[in-house]
Amino acid sequence: MNASPKRVQKAKAVWVPPGQAVTVGKLVLPDGMLYFGKGLRALNGLRAPEPALIDPSLPHRKWAFGRAGSPLEGSVAYRDLSAEARGAYLEWLAGGRSAPDVHPVYPLLSFYGIERRVLYDVSDVPYAEIVALLAEVERLLKTYPAHAQFRYAAAHFVALVRLLIGDFRPEAFEPFLELAGHRSRLVWEIGPALLAAAGQPLSPALAFALWNGWGQGRRTSPAFRCPEEVRNLFGIRYREILPAGIRLQQKRTLLTVRYHPASPSLPPPFVLRTRIPEVRHSREQMEQLQRVADRVFSDLAPYSRWIRQGGTPTSPAALAILPPELARGWESEESRRLVRWIEKMLAGEGCAVLRREDVVRHWPVEKPRRLDRRAFEEFATFLARSGYGMEPEPRLGGTVPERGFFLFRLPDPEAGWTWLPSPAYTTAVLVLQLAVAVATADGPAGPQQEEHLLAHVMEAAHLEPVERTRLQIRLAWLLAETQSLAGCRERCSLLAESQRRAVARFLITVAGADGHVSPGEIRQLKKVYRLLGRDPQAIYADVHTIAAGSSLPVDTVAGASLDLGQVEDKLAETEHVSALLEEIFKDDEPAAPTAGALSGLDAAHAALLHELAARTTWDRAELDRRAAALGLFPDGALETLNEAAFARCGAPLLEGEETIELDAVVLEVMLT
16 A cells, blocks of 8 residues: 655655655656655766656656657756656656656666666665566566667566576566577576576577577578568477477586676676576587578578568568468558458459459569569469469469469468368369360360369369369369460379379260260370370270270271260260279379488479489479479478478578579488
8 A cells, every 4th residue: 555645855865665655746656666865876986876866856847748758869867857858757657657658768767776776775675675676677578568778678687686586487587588689698598597407498589599699600691681580480490390409408507697787877797696507508409509590591591582682571472482480470551452452353252363464563573564483473372371372373383374363262261371282183183284175175165074074073083172172263264264285294294104094084085075076186185195105096996995895996097086976875974984083093192202212201302302313403493393293382392302401411402593503412411
């Protein structure tokens, strides 16, 4: 309960304890925790007045523009404030030191008094009062975390005083050590020592602080261009790469803490000898932390380049190239504006057509009115992270459509963050592209052919809901655009022989779904047969085999129309078509990696690794095509290979932008 306010005009300076009120003019300062009166000197030997002392004889006036108040430039003492600034400071104290809009000097000035009381009047201060003053500084830290100078000083003070009162709980220190900043020596001395004493490994924040203070640590451009993102991602990767954490060994010597007071009136340093053992770290442990940092730098390299090139760090394009763990939940007004435009385009429907020029107008690009492949891929990533999809999916290779693409809403928005094409989906897309090319050889496909295409492929591929939606949209785009067989050869080459045979026979059923195969469809089938590595003249025998269930050749003049009226029922049998498709999708995993592939890579990434091992330099566009042919997002595939390289060698395998270079030494280790 507060004591009655008292007026002090010429009293000697006193400390006003917590809960005791004083008045200055018409203002009541109810909470105490301040030096009040006249004649209190600094302790630094310079005989200057104490900067935190509130001298009631000094004039103060109400600040005309509200609570903000502005002290004189460079002022750090109550006596040096203008009368208006003193009035604003006193109003802040009278209001409970909680007003949100105050000059940063005010919490700092209040803190100066508490700092002096706890550290240099300590023999006269009851334990309960120290605890109350510590709680007040912690409250101020939570109230004014954006005031950098105050935050840094007060966080160090909290860490020191907790040691002073014997509170060695690591969890009590962690929030305030983070507020003090990872560059602080106090942080990576006290924190690791407390965790080691408690038998706990380094926390992510303290692991980063320890690495950051290591003089031999290696840094690349992201460390300087985007340090906040580096720190945040380091904590995530630390838990992934070192799930058991790092445990430091205790020494026999006890930790001595040297604290440099924030107040200019106090003599530095304040030395506290603790009962906590110091800790040591090994070279091996620091190299483990360096491996985490290297992975972080690799993951943030595209974002760092974006900043170097003058890109806005909060733009939708930046969101698209940030690692998903940092991008999730992040948005800016520009990204919200882009989402509103997307919703306007969809107009409440599940699907809409977007033209290339629409994207150029709304998506940030380096050169005006130009949307290159990389920018298009970034747009697709932004869509996926915002709950939308596009077909064709530019991250899976192929040409960027000139006329436009289909935009659609994902059935599960969260799936956009984690979706990678399954082998079955990649195969289904190839089958649909080949089938549409055949079905539309003589004109638009009829409803019967369209239904025949989608229903059977969907059923046989056993796709997840997000991929079923994508495949349906992909078919709509394939039927709306004039289709060619460009880009199919490489993907066809990845099919097993049994799959190629089944694809060829399925395409004949597509061509013959209306009861006959026209000369145009025959010509298109021959092209497909060549892509599949089959003899084009085998088409006729395959037709006979499908229709009659035999392998007898059919004597037909090349190029003539095949009348399938007599076998129309056979072609329409669901069981027959399903059997063909099941044969296609039963072996839809990429070929298993050969011996020597790095353990931990799945089949598709191992296959890509072996392809890239053919030479040490690759054009980025060609590398993207090879990754896409394996059903991989190129950017994600490169990150996966580098992640595996870090895990095995502590260094990246792939580096570069337009030209990608492989580290020959790392490659040799990965293939061993």
